[in-house]
Amino acid sequence: MKAIVYDNYGPPEVLHLEEVPEPVPKDDEVLVRVHATTVNRGDCATRGANRKSGLAVSLVSRAIFGFPRPRQRILGSEFAGKVEAVGAAVREFAIGERVFGSTGIRFGAHAEYLCIRESSRIAQMPKDVTFEDAAPICDGGLNAWMCLKQADLGPGRTILIYGASGAIGTAAVQLARHFGADITAVCGTKNLELVKSLGADRVLDYTKEDFTKNGQTYDIILDAVGKQPFTRCVNSLNPGGGYLATDGFGNLIRALLPSRKGAKRVLFEIPPRQTKQDVFFLKKLFEAVEYRPVIDRRYPMDDIVEATRYVETEQKTGNVVVTVGGG
Secondary structure, three states: OEEEEOOOOOOHHHOEEEEOOOOOOOOOEEEEEEEEEEEOHHHHHHHOOOHHHOHHHHHHHHHHHOOOOOOOOOOOOEEEEEEEEEOOOOOOOOOOOEEEEEOHHHOOOOEOEEEEEOOOOEEEOOOOOOHHHHHHHHHHHHHHHHHHOOOOOOOOOEEEEEOOOEHHHHHHHHHHHHOOOEEEEEEOHHHHHHHHHOOOOEEEEOOOOOHHHOOOOEEEEEEOOOOOOHHHHHHHEEEEEEEEEOOOHHHHHHHHOOOOOOOOEEEOOOOOOOOHHHHHHHHHHHHOOOOOOOEEEEEEHHHHHHHHHHHHOOOOOEEEEEEOOOO
8 A cells, every 4th residue: 555654753855655565454443445634733743753842852752653763654643534344343333434533643544544443533424524524523623622621611711722723723712612611712814714703702813912911811721832831821811720731741740740729720631532432522513513624725645745844834724634545
């Protein structure tokens, strides 16, 4: 099968197309013929051994994913495709079914075929949706939901979402709207109307206004792009407020530290967990037209380097989708 592989950590140019053996499903696994996948910041960070986050984080990344070279040569987490084969113990899926999901840090979706456990993050696709529209359902959606589950959102609760036009941010706005929270979203000028249409009650342009200096406070602040540290946001939190982090070693440490009751704190699920039930939750919202992943650009598999370069500009709106095969 064809797959996008990399043999050394480095820039997007280390990625290349190669013929590799097709995986064989174990008894509890499903073999999926991938038709669409995504490129996200997790792919980019892993491919570069998280060098931008400093030496310590880079060493941890290499310890997890391979030192001195990556153990898993194929990146890509989100996928949509058809069931090609099933293991002897599989009961939930049948050959020919259209499925979507996420392999998480096991990766492997930047290929024509992948194997995933039946009990993992995989579900039948919603009806009347294309592979390209289904693939990114789990990208920002699972990451946003993993954060927001800790926020106790509901009517009367206020949340500020920074980076509201990215994959996680656009998903977070829609999920917060589902729970009836009062939403302030922060993004760039070109995406103000888009983010407003997703359900934000008010939208701030970060190029014109600094939310940490306008005197407004919130029950929850979600930094969806990893650019606003807790120390900068703390004065914008209400007493007992929570700061939701999507990454950052420092945030992990702060979340582990004990805090007094009613204190402002970093909320970070340890260990991070994304489950099959979470995929079903997103599918339910998708079918109820309460959640739609925003797609910025679509690339063919051959243009994976260009797609990755674009993601690394940090200017994408929503998701970048890669088509692997015909529908």
